[in-house]
Amino acid sequence: MVSFSSVAKRYPGGQEALRDVSFAIGEGELAFITGRSGAGKSTLLKLIPAIERPTSGSVIVKGQNISALKRAAIPYLRRNLGLVFQDQKLLYDRSVYDNAMLPLAFSGHAPKEAARRVRAALDKVGLLGRERSNPIQLSGGEQQRLAIARAVVNRPSLLIADEPTANLDVESAARILEIFVAFNQVGVTVLIATHDQGLVARYGKRVLHLEKGRVA
Amino acid sequence: MSAWLRQHRRAFGQALRRLTKATGLASALVIGIALSLPAGGYTLLESLRAIAARLTLEPQISLFLQPEAKRAEAEALGKRLRTDPRVATLRFVPREDALRELQAVEGFPELIAALGRNPLPDAFVLSTNAAAVDALAADLAKLPGVAHVQADAVWARRLAALAGIARLGLWLLAGLLGTGLVAVTFNTIRLQILTQRDEIEVSKLIGATDAFIRRPFYYLGLLQGLAGGAMAVGIVAAALALLNREVGVLAESYGSSFRFAFLPAGDALAVVLFAGLLGWLGAHLSVSRHLRDIEPG
Numbered sequence: 001m002v003s004f005s006s007v008a009k010r011y012p013g014g015q016e017a018l019r020d021v022s023f024a025i026g027e028g029e030l031a032f033i034t035g036r037s038g039a040g041k042s043t044l045l046k047l048i049p050a051i052e053r054p055t056s057g058s059v060i061v062k063g064q065n066i067s068a069l070k071r072a073a074i075p076y077l078r079r080n081l082g083l084v085f086q087d088q089k090l091l092y093d094r095s096v097y098d099n100a101m102l103p104l105a106f107s108g109h110a111p112k113e114a115a116r117r118v119r120a121a122l123d124k125v126g127l128l129g130r131e132r133s134n135p136i137q138l139s140g141g142e143q144q145r146l147a148i149a150r151a152v153v154n155r156p157s158l159l160i161a162d163e164p165t166a167n168l169d170v171e172s173a174a175r176i177l178e179i180f181v182a183f184n185q186v187g188v189t190v191l192i193a194t195h196d197q198g199l200v201a202r203y204g205k206r207v208l209h210l211e212k213g214r215v216a
Numbered sequence: 217m218s219a220w221l222r223q224h225r226r227a228f229g230q231a232l233r234r235l236t237k238a239t240g241l242a243s244a245l246v247i248g249i250a251l252s253l254p255a256g257g258y259t260l261l262e263s264l265r266a267i268a269a270r271l272t273l274e275p276q277i278s279l280f281l282q283p284e285a286k287r288a289e290a291e292a293l294g295k296r297l298r299t300d301p302r303v304a305t306l307r308f309v310p311r312e313d314a315l316r317e318l319q320a321v322e323g324f325p326e327l328i329a330a331l332g333r334n335p336l337p338d339a340f341v342l343s344t345n346a347a348a349v350d351a352l353a354a355d356l357a358k359l360p361g362v363a364h365v366q367a368d369a370v371w372a373r374r375l376a377a378l379a380g381i382a383r384l385g386l387w388l389l390a391g392l393l394g395t396g397l398v399a400v401t402f403n404t405i406r407l408q409i410l411t412q413r414d415e416i417e418v419s420k421l422i423g424a425t426d427a428f429i430r431r432p433f434y435y436l437g438l439l440q441g442l443a444g445g446a447m448a449v450g451i452v453a454a455a456l457a458l459l460n461r462e463v464g465v466l467a468e469s470y471g472s473s474f475r476f477a478f479l480p481a482g483d484a485l486a487v488v489l490f491a492g493l494l495g496w497l498g499a500h501l502s503v504s505r506h507l508r509d510i511e512p513g
């Protein structure tokens with residue numbers, strides 16, 4: 001599903017975020033990316049939807065070589081991925097419902113089908129009753145769940161989440177992870193970056209540990 | 217409905233909603249007022265040109281006899297001219313009358329006294345029509361006893377030159393304000409992009425194409441231009457209606473039924489479409505310049 005070979009990423013400032021990273025995630029897998037702050041977790045995840053480009057090495061996603069992908073092809077790659085960002089990137093000028101609707105605006109679904117999908121996604125993360133709220137009125141955990149709903153509304157086969165449990169209490173964090181596990185159980189490949197080692201240990205799933213940009 | 221059509225309808229709806237907000241309407245009004253100046257000027261000029269055309273329908277010819285010509289010869293020539301169907305009106309100006317007129321002019325009495333005789337010939341002033349003037353003048357010049365024929369097209373030429381200058385001025389004004397329109401749209405779109413910065417960034421992150429993101433802005437520029445153009449046409453129509461009330465009173469006192477005519481429908485439509493095109497151009501420039509800055513990372 002995702003495979004990195006000898007990937008290095010150096011940011012324009014000279015900061016070497018990833019060095020010689022190689023790994024492969026199979027279809028239907030759920031894996032964690034762990035590491036301390038600054039280890040390169042976000043950088044690694046950003047290479048998959050081509051938000052960042054590798055300095056060297058190759059990144060293959062669903063058989064597509066991302067390193068060689070043309071600019072015009074990037075939107076279509078991203079539509080097939082479910083992305084949950086570290087800073088969530090919710091829009092506070094519109095309702096919960098409209099936030100979840102955003103990806104469907106440009107994938108061109110019929111309005112009825114789009115509405116059905118949004119409701120289904122909100123239902124899966126337990127926000128169906130909050131459709132009309134503004135995201136600002138949601139708790140941290142609820143905002144995180146809204147970000148997940150928006151990521152899955154297009155029914156992606158690969159779900160990528162960057163620190164989805166940051167700043168949450170243990171219970172809320174567990175609830176979030178349960179959602180990912182549920183998606184994984186229906187066949188979605190899931191990749192989660194987190195620095196919460198304790199949480200990871202509880203699931204006994206595959207872990208890629210990063211240290212100063214290298215897989216340890 | 218196809219996805220493509222749905223997306224255009226969505227972009228159009230978004231643009232329309234933004235246009236009908238206060239800032240969008242204000243921009244459209246600015247455009248409308250700016251464009252109403254050249255459009256109004258053009259309308260007035262076209263109306264005046266119609267009058268001018270009517271005036272120059274009766275060009276004048278001055279026909280000067282040889283100074284030694286006898287009065288009887290002049291009268292014979294007068295009879296002959298009166299029978300020419302191309303001559304609309306005819307006036308004989310005896311040399312004494314011409315001299316009297318000239319003596320009223322400062323400095324001339326001394327000059328004439330110095331000459332000791334009347335240097336002026338008898339003359340005819342006749343009016344004809346624009347089509348015949350050149351041929352008639354040529355024919356008249358061949359008549360016996362005629363010293364000089366002057367087809368007086370100077371006034372018509374001056375009027376044409378003035379109209380030309382006015383038209384050029386209007387084009388310059390239109391060019392200037394058209395550029396202003398592009399600038400206004402450029403700025404509206406820039407502000408709109410700024411207010412939607414987050415939405416644009418997120419949309420790019422989750423798979424919106426550039427075309428999808430640009431589309432509502434193009435529509436906004438186009439609609440704002442069209443609305444501005446329509447307002448300009450409306451302003452000109454309203455101003456003309458007001459003006460014509462006063463002009464009507466004045467014209468009637470001269471026994472005329474003159475009114476300023478509104479722009480022909482084709483021209484009015486052209487103003488609106490052209491404004492829309494310029495709005496689209498402003499949006500294009502703004503979008504090309506500003507959307508590139510929003511690259512998620």
Ligand SMILES: Nc1ncnc2c1ncn2[C@@H]1O[C@H](COP(=O)(O)OP(=O)(O)OP(=O)(O)O)[C@@H](O)[C@H]1O
Binds near residue numbers: 012044
């Ligand atoms: N856009 C950028 N420009 C320059 N350097 C960057 C950029 N993004 C990240 N870095 C640097 O790359 C390194 C890895 O950053 P990254 O965000 O991938 O770490 P992380 O593991 O996600 O950390 P955290 O747990 O704090 O989110 C850091 O040293 C960071 O300073």
Ligand SMILES: [Mg+2]
Binds near residue numbers: 041042043162163
């Ligand atoms: Mg990070």
